[in-house]
Amino acid sequence: MDQNIPQVIQTVPLEYYVFFAATLFSIGVLGVLTRRNAIIIFMCVELMLNAVNVLLTAFSAFRADPNGQVFVFFIMAVAAAEVAVGLAIIVMIYRNLQSTDVNLLNRLKF
Amino acid sequence: MQDSVIPAAGAPFSTFLYVLIPLLPFLGFLLNGLLNRKLSATVAGAISSLAVLGSFLISVMLFWEFLHPSAQWIAPGATAHQAYTVQLFDWISVGSMQIPFSYQIDQLSLIMLLLVTGVGFLIHIYSIGYMAHDENVGKFFSFLNLFVFSMLVLVLGSNFLILFIGWEGVGLCSYLLIGFWNTNTSYNNAAKKAFIINRVGDLGFLLGIFLIYLTFNSVQFGEVFQKASLGQFGPYGVGVVTFITLLLFVGATGKSAQLPLYTWLPDAMAGPTPVSALIHAATMVTAGIYMILRANVLFTLAPHTLEVIAIIGAATALFAATIGLAQNDIKKVLAYSTVSQLGYMFLALGVMGYSTSLFHVLTHAFFKALMFLGAGSVIHAMSNEQDMRRMGGLRKALPITFITFLVGCLAIAGIPPFAGFFSKDEILLHAFEHSKVLYAVGLFTAFLTAFYMFRLLFLTFFGEFRGTEEQKHHLHESPASMTLPLIVLAILAAVGGFMNAPFFLGEENAYLSNYLAPIFTYSQKLNPAAFGAEVDHGTELMLIGLSVGAGVLGIIFAYVMYVSRGVRPAEEGAPRGFLDNLVYHKYYIDELYNALLVRPIMWLSRGLYRFVENGIIDPIVNGFGRVTLGGGQLLRAVQTGSVETYLILMVVSIVLIMALNFGKF
Amino acid sequence: MLTVLLLLWPVVAALLLHFFKGKAARVAAFGAALVEFLLAAYAALLFNANNSGQFSFNYAWVASAGINFHLGMDGLSLSLVLLTTLLVPIILLSAFRRNFENESVFYALVLFMQTGLIGVFTAQDAFLFYFMWEVALIPIYFLAGVWGGTERARVTFKFFLYTIIGSLFMLAGFVYLYFQTGPSPDGLSAHNSALTSFYNINLPVETQLWVFWLIFAAFAVKMPIFPFHTWQPDTYTESPAPASMLLAGIMLKMGIYGCMRWLLPVVPLGVDYWQNLVLILAVIGIIYGAIIAIRQHDVKRLIAYSSLSHVGLMIAGVFSLTQLGMQGASIQMLAHGINVVGLFFIADAIERRTGTRNIADLGGLTRKAPALTVCFLVLLLGTVALPLTNGFVGEFLLLAGVYEHNAWLGAVAGITIILSAVYLLRMFQRVMLGPDSAYSATFTDLTSGEIAVLVPLIVLVFWIGIFPNFFLHLSEGSVLGILGEVVKR
Known part of the structure; x- marks a missing residue:
């Protein structure tokens, strides 16, 4: 296998990636909107991020521009940090409320 | 009138001499002011009297040198009767506006110097006796010296702004001295009124100075008058002079108590009597006349202004004289008489009798200072009683006061050969040449003057004593420090008229007008007719006869009423006829001004504060704050706290933004 | 450095x-x-x-x-x-x-x-x-x-x-x-x-x-x-x-x-266009502030409104775009600074002694406090622009500048010299003069420390008033430079 990764990626047409990422993103959005469990919402957000990552990688490969892939690393690093902080918050919420239902967290208002 | 300038190189001492004239009274002011209450009355009085005496002696010396120059160190290179300026230092210099602090030494300023320091000195001496029992005598003398200082700056200044320094300075001293007894609220109000009304005039004066600067690009007397006489009016035409002179005249009406700004002077009688004599009779109130004389070139160029001045002067003379008829306060009568006499002086200015006007300033200073001091002597003897209805028969107790007062009354009534006769007669003569109506008003006023002055004399010194027993017990002639100035002034009031004798005593004996002639050179060049006009001697004698007749008639009327018939002025609450009431209440002018000016301004002050400041402007400013707060109140309802709502809103917004941005596909 | x-x-x-x-x-x-x-x-x-x-x-x-x-x-x-x-x-x-x-x-x-x-x-x-x-x-x-x-x-x-x-x-x-x-x-x-x-x-x-x-x-x-x-x-x-x-x-x-x-x-062209509007606002401010000051009861509030009035004149001078007006403003800034600081100090000195700033409650303080009276009067006269005090040089030049630009505005602005006398003398009379008030018996004169504060101010009142040229020369070059920039376009 002397094909490098961009060539492997290019074996699938670009439109497929776009449709795939769009679907993935939509699932994420729907999940965020419809679910009340904080952890699932969290995972859906990750889904959206990864949809973007896929898209970035694909475009990067198709246009032979490494910037997109660099961006993916940034997003993954930030997402990892975010997960660490976010999960910690969720754990704290669970300790206090014995639940992770976001609709119970409505005290941050006027 | 080519002014030479000193100090010439290498004559520093002479400058020092000129500085000393106003500086001596100023030092007296500082000394008495700083050592207030530590000095005895006599020492304080001596310090300030000596200071003024020093100025007087220097003035005499300068005057003598002016007439007969001999000592080169005083005015190097000056010839006899030659005007010069003394440069002291640059005061204000901004661009082309150069205002040096310098003196003008000429006929006019020298004669005023002698008047101010001479009469001032006599009044200082008088004050030593008069104020002996006052606890703040040091303060009194320091203010009096400050006044002399300001007055000297006023007459010495060689440009309009230096004149203005003195002008405002005397206003301040007037304020301080009228309100000298400051526990009394009505005295304080009188002081404040004097200052504020003077400020109204000062504004006119100041605007006049601005216009002079814009027209002539200078405020220096010599330069302005020369340019005016040559017809160089900068960017304007000759018409500008009318505006300038009208504005200057507004200033003069304030300071010299003419219609319509005269109301402060009668109130100013709240001050101690020597103050009334010095400031409100002899010197300060004549500053307006001095200023117009100084600027006579400009006024000659503005015949319309002269017309206004003559009419206002005659109207004031008559108006104030009628009020004087019904006053019962001895000082108020004198105050209205002063206003009336000042009106005469303005009448003289208006008909271009310039030197005549100054002549009357001088004689008036003698006899009016004399009468005020005499009135002070009476008040002193009567334990501070000023109401003539409580006096009477004082001539036996106060013989010197009575005789000197009589001289003063004869002088003001225009009885020959007393001083007032000569000067008033000249004024009426000039008025006659100019307009018969003005002459008639002047003549009638002369009759009224004689009447009310002798009414005062008879009510005070003749008949029965009407005061309390206690006052009667205390009656005494004043001490020598008070009677001596009275005697000196009485002599001056008796013979002062001869300094400008009329034609029948010999033309060459009109010393004053001959001496003053150089001051009016430009005016004479511009309008020779006004200076050349002479009525024939027959008419002049007839006019003299008429005016003397009017005076005598007034005296006879007064004698018949107040001595033969023994009429006494009505008491405060007594019923009065309409005219009598009107005059007694001074035509309700004060009330009128109160209703028309003072109250509306007070009302405006409160109204603006309540309704504009706190009712409109501030609420608008606070309104911005309120709107912001209200907006926040409304918008915070959006924050429901439900995470789901936020998320839905977020997604919907993103979709909307996308749709709006990329909707073109 | x-x-x-x-x-x-x-x-x-x-x-x-x-x-x-x-x-x-x-x-x-x-x-x-x-x-x-x-x-x-x-x-x-x-x-x-x-x-x-x-x-x-x-x-x-x-x-x-x-x-x-x-x-x-x-x-x-x-x-x-x-x-x-x-x-x-x-x-x-x-x-x-x-x-x-x-x-x-x-x-x-x-x-x-x-x-x-x-x-x-x-x-x-x-x-x-x-x-x-x-x-x-x-x-x-x-x-x-x-x-x-x-x-x-x-x-x-x-x-x-x-x-x-x-x-x-x-x-x-x-x-x-x-x-x-x-x-x-x-x-x-x-x-x-x-x-x-x-x-x-x-x-x-x-x-x-x-x-x-x-x-x-x-x-x-x-x-x-x-x-x-x-x-x-x-x-x-x-x-x-x-x-x-x-x-x-x-x-x-x-x-x-x-x-x-x-x-x-x-923005010289903008200034040229809005000049008259600003001048009119400034002149309104002069009269408005002065009239409101007449009936104020609080000494400090009165000084505040007087300050509004005086500042109006300085603005008018600056916007007259004349050398007289601008140099007047630059010297009046000094004069006003000195006078207003002095007046606030006096107001504070009175308040510390009596506990009130209300003009209506005060009166007759002069008899116990001659030094205070003199200092107060000098600063007050500086503020009402009496010649030979610092206020006069500034106000004279300012009014001359405004008058040079427009005679009517100059005349209206000049009313300030009357009104400032009205409100300041009224205040002076009610606070210092007149019959004794509740406070006049126990009132004390200035201490030497307070005099040490006031003396430099009073010296400056007269210094700027009598020898203003030092300060005028200081600002002359700058003012001419600024005017040059304005006229250039």
């Missing part, structure tokens, strides 16, 4: 002040302010009236944006720096009589404020000017808000918001102007914010018309000009006396200085 020293010394001193407690803090603060004054006096000695922009210091602050830490002084700056450095020690000295909580913080804030003021007067770069402008606001907010009267929270908040909104407009104007400038001299940035570059922008008239208001907004609020003045009476009344002195004595001069330095030469 001297300018930098002048600018930084008060901050350094303010920081060091934390090591002092109580009375020692007072003395240290006063000493520091005195050193600052000596520095300014030394600068005045070195100053050469013929050169502009001396004591220059230029350091690339944000080089990539062409923003420099550029300080410099011409005659106008120097005279205001002198005023600031002279008044601050006097203000500190006047505060000695009061016992404040956290004294060292109080004095440190005053010194901190001084840095801001000097920065405003010496900045030669637009963003540095803006920065210093805001630096000067912060300490006064705390001075008034922490040590003020009962209403202080509401009043200082309003003051703070009002002025900061004004200055944000100015910032917007500066940012706009910044993008119209050419590249910086070192070529690192496409634009630069130097004062001279701002002078060289040639904006079309229509743009200048609105840029004028952006910049003028800040100055209009700070001076303040009618009708943007409503923060002023409340703030002056509620602030502690030293803060009122700082506000009225020095801070409002920032607005007038700003107009002269940062408005007239930058």
Whole structure:
């Protein structure tokens, strides 16, 4: 296998990636909107991020521009940090409320 | 009138001499002011009297040198009767506006110097006796010296702004001295009124100075008058002079108590009597006349202004004289008489009798200072009683006061050969040449003057004593420090008229007008007719006869009423006829001004504060704050706290933004 | 370098002040302010009236944006720096009589404020000017808000918001102007914010018309000009006396200085267009402030309205665009600073003795306090512009300038000399003269410490009044320079 990764990626047409990422993103959005469990919402957000990552990688490969892939690393690093902080918050919420239902967290208002 | 300038190189001492004239009274002011209450009355009085005496002696010396120059160190290179300026230092210099602090030494300023320091000195001496029992005598003398200082700056200044320094300075001293007894609220109000009304005039004066600067690009007397006489009016035409002179005249009406700004002077009688004599009779109130004389070139160029001045002067003379008829306060009568006499002086200015006007300033200073001091002597003897209805028969107790007062009354009534006769007669003569109506008003006023002055004399010194027993017990002639100035002034009031004798005593004996002639050179060049006009001697004698007749008639009327018939002025609450009431209440002018000016301004002050400041402007400013707060109140309802709502809103917004941005596909 | 020293010394001193407690803090603060004054006096000695922009210091602050830490002084700056450095020690000295909580913080804030003021007067770069402008606001907010009267929270908040909104407009104007400038001299940035570059922008008239208001907004609020003045009476009344002195004595001069330095030469066509409107507002302010002052009961509030009236005249003088008016304004800034600080000090002295500032309650104080009466009267006469006092030179030149521009406006503005006599003499009479009041028996005269505060002020009242030329020459070059920039286009 002397094909490098961009060539492997290019074996699938670009439109497929776009449709795939769009679907993935939509699932994420729907999940965020419809679910009340904080952890699932969290995972859906990750889904959206990864949809973007896929898209970035694909475009990067198709246009032979490494910037997109660099961006993916940034997003993954930030997402990892975010997960660490976010999960910690969720754990704290669970300790206090014995639940992770976001609709119970409505005290941050006027 | 080519002014030479000193100090010439290498004559520093002479400058020092000129500085000393106003500086001596100023030092007296500082000394008495700083050592207030530590000095005895006599020492304080001596310090300030000596200071003024020093100025007087220097003035005499300068005057003598002016007439007969001999000592080169005083005015190097000056010839006899030659005007010069003394440069002291640059005061204000901004661009082309150069205002040096310098003196003008000429006929006019020298004669005023002698008047101010001479009469001032006599009044200082008088004050030593008069104020002996006052606890703040040091303060009194320091203010009096400050006044002399300001007055000297006023007459010495060689440009309009230096004149203005003195002008405002005397206003301040007037304020301080009228309100000298400051526990009394009505005295304080009188002081404040004097200052504020003077400020109204000062504004006119100041605007006049601005216009002079814009027209002539200078405020220096010599330069302005020369340019005016040559017809160089900068960017304007000759018409500008009318505006300038009208504005200057507004200033003069304030300071010299003419219609319509005269109301402060009668109130100013709240001050101690020597103050009334010095400031409100002899010197300060004549500053307006001095200023117009100084600027006579400009006024000659503005015949319309002269017309206004003559009419206002005659109207004031008559108006104030009628009020004087019904006053019962001895000082108020004198105050209205002063206003009336000042009106005469303005009448003289208006008909271009310039030197005549100054002549009357001088004689008036003698006899009016004399009468005020005499009135002070009476008040002193009567334990501070000023109401003539409580006096009477004082001539036996106060013989010197009575005789000197009589001289003063004869002088003001225009009885020959007393001083007032000569000067008033000249004024009426000039008025006659100019307009018969003005002459008639002047003549009638002369009759009224004689009447009310002798009414005062008879009510005070003749008949029965009407005061309390206690006052009667205390009656005494004043001490020598008070009677001596009275005697000196009485002599001056008796013979002062001869300094400008009329034609029948010999033309060459009109010393004053001959001496003053150089001051009016430009005016004479511009309008020779006004200076050349002479009525024939027959008419002049007839006019003299008429005016003397009017005076005598007034005296006879007064004698018949107040001595033969023994009429006494009505008491405060007594019923009065309409005219009598009107005059007694001074035509309700004060009330009128109160209703028309003072109250509306007070009302405006409160109204603006309540309704504009706190009712409109501030609420608008606070309104911005309120709107912001209200907006926040409304918008915070959006924050429901439900995470789901936020998320839905977020997604919907993103979709909307996308749709709006990329909707073109 | 001297300018930098002048600018930084008060901050350094303010920081060091934390090591002092109580009375020692007072003395240290006063000493520091005195050193600052000596520095300014030394600068005045070195100053050469013929050169502009001396004591220059230029350091690339944000080089990539062409923003420099550029300080410099011409005659106008120097005279205001002198005023600031002279008044601050006097203000500190006047505060000695009061016992404040956290004294060292109080004095440190005053010194901190001084840095801001000097920065405003010496900045030669637009963003540095803006920065210093805001630096000067912060300490006064705390001075008034922490040590003020009962209403202080509401009043200082309003003051703070009002002025900061004004200055944000100015910032917007500066940012706009910044993008119209050419590249910086070192070529690192496409634009630069130097004062001279701002002078060289040639904006079309229509743009200048609105840029004028952006910049003028800040100055209009700070001076303040009618009708943007409503923060002023409340703030002056509620602030502690030293803060009122700082506000009225020095801070409002920032607005007038700003107009002269940062408005007239930058948008001359806008100034030309709005000149008459500003003049009319200024003249309305003169009369309006004076009339309202007549019936005020609170001495400090009365002084506040009188200040509005006097500042109106200075604005009118500046906007008359005449040499007379502008030099009058520059000398009147000094005179007004001295007089108003003196009057606030007197008001404070009376309040400390009687516990009231209400004119109606006072009266007859003169008999117990001759020295106080004399000082009060001298400062008052300076304020009513009696010749040979400092107020006269300024008002004379200002009125002459306005009169030169328009005789009618000059005449209306001149009414101030009548009205100022009305309200000030009324106040003087009701407070000092008249029959005895409840307080006159126990009233005491000035202490020697208080006289030490007032004597320098009174000396200056007469010095500026009798020998104004020293100060007039100081500002002449700058004023001619500014006028030259205005006329150039």
